[in-house]
Amino acid sequence: MTDTATYDADLKLFIDGSWRAGEQADAAAVINPATGDTIGEVPLASTADLEEALAAADRAWPAWRATDVEARGAILHKAAALLRERAPAIGALLTQEQGKPLPEAIGEVYGAAQLFDYYAEEAKRSYGRVLVRPAGQRSIVIPQPVGPTATFTPWNFPIYLLAKKVAAALAAGCTVISKPPEETPGCTGALGRALADAGIPNGVFQLVHGVPDTVSRQLIGSRVIRKISFTGSIPVGKHLMKLAADGMKRITMELGGHAPVLVFDDCDLEKTLDAVVPQKFRNAGQVCVSPTRFYVQEGIYDAFKRGFAERARQVKVGNGMEAGVGMGPLANQRRLPAIQQLVDDAKAKGASVLAGGERGDAGFFFQPTVLADVPLEADVMNNEPFGPVALMRSFASDDEALEQANRLPYGLAAFVFTENGRRANLMGDGIESGMVGINTFAISVADAPFGGIKDSGTGSEGGPEGLQSYQVTKAIHQA
Structure with missing residues (x-):
């Protein structure tokens, strides 16, 4: 493929199982960084769009958390297979939107597929434990999905970092509203289409674009969202942590390094x-x-x-x-x-x-x-x-x-x-x-945790720790 490849991306929001242009006319330009040319426009979600996404995530969660882990895993495996099948085309979108060499871009798509496969299987190993009690009594500790989750991802590895959050959250039994970067909507939308084509139920996974501060405030401020996962700069991460504190929302922050x-x-x-x-x-x-x-x-x-x-x-x-x-x-x-x-x-x-x-x-x-x-x-x-x-x-x-x-x-x-x-x-x-x-x-x-300490963040993604970040622990005692 050469630099004359056509940018062919259907830039839309994905809300409650439907691809749409959004309720408002606002859009953000998509720029090819190799030329500086505008190659597309991505629609920005309105307040009404976001409220619809929140309602759908809330409505879909009870059925998704009750879905058998094998059935959830089958959808993730299918999405992984579709990503691999479509990797050359998705990689071309990524390169034109973000700039990295095409082999790196295609490799990123394969890395995202690996994450979906990994978490499809890792969810089956989320065991909990049984405590020692006198005869006739039972005490168990079990992990359960934390609930509807909002994820925010950057433009440097837009597919891989989106997959790292989404695959773990879906495997754990959470519904997800993802806000990927406006700079790279075509390739992240392609990941969303792989999940849709794999059979993800309506409302379980959704993609929204918009003004970052507006979207983050509305999603994090909603009673529906129970967990926030963010990858990005330290100042923005600290800002989102403050927003999350008002609702005692669980957080994972993968921030900057040096x-x-x-x-x-x-x-x-x-x-x-x-x-x-x-x-x-x-x-x-x-x-x-x-x-x-x-x-x-x-x-x-x-x-x-x-x-x-x-x-x-x-x-x-x-x-x-x-x-x-x-x-x-x-x-x-x-x-x-x-x-x-x-x-x-x-x-x-x-x-x-x-x-x-x-x-x-x-x-x-x-x-x-x-x-x-x-x-x-x-x-x-x-x-x-x-x-x-x-x-x-x-x-x-x-x-x-x-x-x-x-x-x-x-x-x-x-x-x-x-x-x-x-x-x-x-x-x-x-x-x-x-x-x-x-x-x-x-x-x-x-299969290994990825995360920082000090100003570089809190929590981990990847490995069993990545799955655990989308779970809460419950102790059940029976006499």
């Missing part, structure tokens, strides 16, 4: 470089767990800088629909000045630019950028860049590396590269982060 990467002098240097550079520029660095702050031991610092910069300059930047492209554009125009400001501030404070540092000529492109010897007081060392910017500093001792890794209020992901087993154990234990990858970046997998 992932440190500790590179020790006993690592396999070339193998490490071959691993870290593609990960840094994957999705143009618009990844909450993107490796960003590279702390490199003094003995290999110069070689690491040189090797990293060489590889960064070889990354092919272009339209994600073109073959061989390693990095696409940023997803929206507002990221360009934000990243340029961070780079310029670092340069002014003494950082050296080893590669990139400038925006592209057309579309929303920014060059793969490598900054070395970045002062700790530079803004980019303290605020998540969420873009294709790698930051480097040297360290002398293990204690210094650990201190720098834990310096910030973020705690989502961290990475360590070493061939020393004892050091790996100490770093894994000592780093303050919800996830640590040691000689690997494979930390977002269906």
Whole structure:
């Protein structure tokens, strides 16, 4: 497929089993970030649309929670099969809406399918327990679905992150109203169509677009919604937590990060470089767990800088629909000045630019950028860049590396590269982060929890923990 592929998306809301344009005329433009062109318009939900979605979710919940786990799982498995079957077409929508290279986009669709398959089976292992009691008495502890859920997802992994929430919630027996990003309505709508075609009952799963603050206030403020799951920025997450507090709503918050990467002098240097550079520029660095702050031991610092910069300059930047492209554009125009400001501030404070540092000529492109010897007081060392910017500093001792890794209020992901087993154990234990990858970046997998600590959020998605986040615990005692 080439950059001349037609954008073919039926952009609608999905409410109570019906695809519709909404009750009002308001719409948001959908922009192709590789060209800056408007390629579609997505309708925005009105207050009446949202109230209808809430009523449908409330009405559908008793029957869905009572549906046999095998029947729920069969629908999720069917949705997974449809996602795989439609992956090339859905991936093309994702690339045109968000910018990432087509192979990455198709891979994201397959990852979403895996989540549906995983939770279709994991729901069968939600056991509870029986307590020891005298003869004739029974005390049991059982998990039950929390109830109608509102999910809010971002544009960087619009299909995968939507699936991570929706698959777990549906498997648990919850009904779901999802608000995906307005930037990527075609690909997220395609996930909704897979669920609809798989036979999801009316009102059990719904998709709405709209002004973010308006939608979040109405959904979170409703008595119907009992759980909120959000992935996005720390300021917005804290705002939604305050809204949820008024109704004592359960929350899962997967917020921002600023992932440190500790590179020790006993690592396999070339193998490490071959691993870290593609990960840094994957999705143009618009990844909450993107490796960003590279702390490199003094003995290999110069070689690491040189090797990293060489590889960064070889990354092919272009339209994600073109073959061989390693990095696409940023997803929206507002990221360009934000990243340029961070780079310029670092340069002014003494950082050296080893590669990139400038925006592209057309579309929303920014060059793969490598900054070395970045002062700790530079803004980019303290605020998540969420873009294709790698930051480097040297360290002398293990204690210094650990201190720098834990310096910030973020705690989502961290990475360590070493061939020393004892050091790996100490770093894994000592780093303050919800996830640590040691000689690997494979930390977002269906069967493991994904979540942060400190300002990076609360709760986990993925694994059994992801299912449990949509459940409440009930103790039943019988004498």
